[in-house]
Amino acid sequence: DADVTQTPRNRITKTGKRIMLECSQTKGHDRMYWYRQDPGLGLRLIYYSFDVKDINKGEISDGYSVSRQAQAKFSLSLESAIPNQTALYFCATGITWGYTDTQYFGPGTRLTVL
Amino acid sequence: QKEVEQNSGPLSVPEGAIASLNCTYSDRGSQSFFWYRQYSGKSPELIMSIYSNGDKEDGRFTAQLNKASQYVSLLIRDSQPSDSATYLCAVNVGGSSNTGKLIFGQGTTLQVKP
Numbered sequence: 001d002a003d004v005t006q007t008p009r010n011r012i013t014k015t016g017k018r019i020m021l022e023c024s025q026t027k028g029h030d031r032m033y034w035y036r037q038d039p040g041l042g043l044r045l046i047y048y049s050f051d052v053k054d055i056n057k058g059e060i061s062d063g064y065s066v067s068r069q070a071q072a073k074f075s076l077s078l079e080s081a082i083p084n085q086t087a088l089y090f091c092a093t094g095i096t097w098g099y100t101d102t103q104y105f106g107p108g109t110r111l112t113v114l
Numbered sequence: 115q116k117e118v119e120q121n122s123g124p125l126s127v128p129e130g131a132i133a134s135l136n137c138t139y140s141d142r143g144s145q146s147f148f149w150y151r152q153y154s155g156k157s158p159e160l161i162m163s164i165y166s167n168g169d170k171e172d173g174r175f176t177a178q179l180n181k182a183s184q185y186v187s188l189l190i191r192d193s194q195p196s197d198s199a200t201y202l203c204a205v206n207v208g209g210s211s212n213t214g215k216l217i218f219g220q221g222t223t224l225q226v227k228p
Contacts, residue, residue, distance in 0.1 A: 031214055043218040090157055094214055101214045105157040
């Protein structure tokens with residue numbers, strides 16, 4: 001079984017709908033991250049969590065919210081989806097070593113907002 | 115100014131040649147550097163990390179770091195068609211304070227031609 005799983009893998013929705021993307025991990029890492037990837041813009045950090053009670057905004061958090069239900073689960077919500085949120089979304093886990101984390105990515109969710 | 119810069123490519127090399135991928139970064143306090151490989155439509159996969167000036171070798175891959183020049187590179191020896199992918203450079207932010215955050219470059223697309 002994969003260490004980091006994301007559901008759904010693909011989703012098409014309409015403008016204004018609420019969407020939840022889920023991430024689960026069996027790696028035992030405390031830190032979890034949500035990124036989005038757009039062509040030409042690379043990976044951008046949306047939210048990150050160092051433990052269940054510690055959630056932080058990334059560089060592009062507007063329009064998104066997150067929930068860390070347990071060490072192993074980190075969900076991303078789009079409260080009212082809009083077309084420019086169409087992107088590839090990745091969850092990642094992180095293990096701390098020294099000054100930084102080494103991050104491992106899930107398979108991604110391709111979201112299309114019509 | 116982008117914090118992590120890569121030439122988007124594509125970089126085209128013949129099979130068996132050395133591919134050289136370059137990355138520059140702006141945060142002088144950065145301590146940790148990573149190279150990820152991403153096949154089209156797939157998630158980023160960690161292939162190398164480097165923390166100290168100099169070279170680090172792992173099989174056909176060599177990462178090179180020069181903190182004074184704020185430059186990190188990845189060499190792929192004996193390039194194979196299966197190495198054709200986008201290579202992402204990632205740099206930690208926050209220096210010795212472990213923010214857990216990485217900034218990614220846009221990636222360089224490598225094409226290895228048989």
